[in-house]
Amino acid sequence: MEIVIVTGLSGAGKTAALNVLEDEGYLSIDNLPTPLIRDLVELMEETPEINKIALALDQRGRVFKRELYKTIKDLKDDYGAKVLFLNATDNELIKRFKEKRRLHPMSPGGTIVEGIRKERELMDRVMDLSIPIDTTNLTLGELKNIIHSLVLNDKNEISVIFKTFGFKNGIVADADLVFDVRFITNPYYVSELKLKSGYNPDCYNFVLAQNESGEFIEKVHDLLKFLIPLYENEGKEQLIVAFGCTGGRQRSVSVARRLAELLKDSGINITIINRDLDEAHND
Template identity: 40%
Template sequence: MLEGEGSPGTGATLIIITGMSGAGKTIAVQSLEDLGFFCVDNLPPVLIPKFAELIEQSNGKIGKVALVIDLRGREFFTALSESLNYIRNHHYTTHCEILFLDATDSVLVQRYKESRRRHPLAPEGMPLDGIRLERKMLEELKNSATQVLNTSTMKPAQLKERIISRFSHLESQMLSVNITSFGFKYGIPIDADLVFDVRFLPNPHYIDHLRPNTGQNSDVYEYVMKWPETQAFLTKLLDMLHFLIPQYRKEGKSQVIIGIGCTGGKHRSVAISEYLGKMLGSSETEAVTVSHRDADRDRH
């Protein structure tokens, strides 16, 4: 058993997530999903060899798989060691790791109280009774784990950071940056991480020959860009984004959505979004895309 960091392998990777109920398996699997893992929750251990075979036969198309196995499937636990031995004995090139999440009894009891959930091994009894029984059942599995994380003092964000730090070597670490224009009169995008209001800029809507077009039109684009306040705003905004985007990537985010809004989402916000897309560009660490939610909404 390795308490702390395991030894990363090469090629395809199969991670088995297990451990004490309430220790953070949900956070762990969500973190691995953000890293591009194909995740399956509550899988019977007898099916682990089938997944290993699928990975081997996919010719690299399935490179990262995470399987969650816990006491909801306790009747299958006796097959777990046999499944793992099967993988080892067949000399698969897939690198297999067991991530075991643990916490102290007192912390687990407190988490059950806060969530008002019943322990799966003590549905009618005290949570501590179920925790002690579970710990005894999982003792052998913990000893065979390649990675043990004690989450007693970790907040969810800290656990996510540890998971990402441990397994991010398997991911290109590309951050998806989506810049989307929108109209405030149609509502702010609910999934936006950052929202910027550009309604203070001169509005092409009041120029007759510009009104029918969007900010993707060269005349509209040049009209929006020619003002000193536009250039001052873009200088400050780009400076902020060049600072923020690496911080989001460092935090472990896989996607950042930047909303640029004007009144109707047709002229100013579209032009500014197009400009930001060009200036930020795609790189080895960020994949930048530009979309326009409302640009064609009122076009006839």
């Protein structure tokens, strides 16, 4: 039986993640008290038509907060459950709560900031058991792609994610490897390419036509082909590789796209997330 546990911080997107799994045929259950979970799993084992369960677990049921870590660890140890921990920056969580005019469940009589702080402290140990997913800049479609690569991967391969970003907006916080491609001549200063992104053929070809780009891509391609199987052998479930340029729209996007194409030819599928590229301006 497959068990996926969706946990993390309030406002980080657990409900959306659970909905993705439900759409894929998982029996989805939200916020079941932890003392009842073991009984539920044992019951499901006796129900052959149900072989995939997704459980959303968090600290909202604070009466059982001490049992949350143990419950998740037991499900992981005994059933091989995959644990997804959805997270986001404090500023993003505050914005989401304010937009929805909601009180934070960990601080109903206090501030949103205090609620986030309390929840981070309580969930710290749970994060150590989990695959982290930072939803700060993710669209729903990108979240769905990540969950597919992590959970719905029939070969149980490592999930490799390329994130492009602009240094002017800060580095990618959850990256395992970061490559700075600002050494490549910037197409932004070519008048006809200034407003184009790395998805525009002219911009893409300009970036890749440079000798330095080709040599860099070749070396990183060889490095990743070497590293990915090693990470996989060590049990790593997700590898996030970030590529940064100044604005996160042209050089980093072009390089990530080309590397993803090459790795796909080597049998490694890549999910690309362009943090600082507006979907409406992908050309």
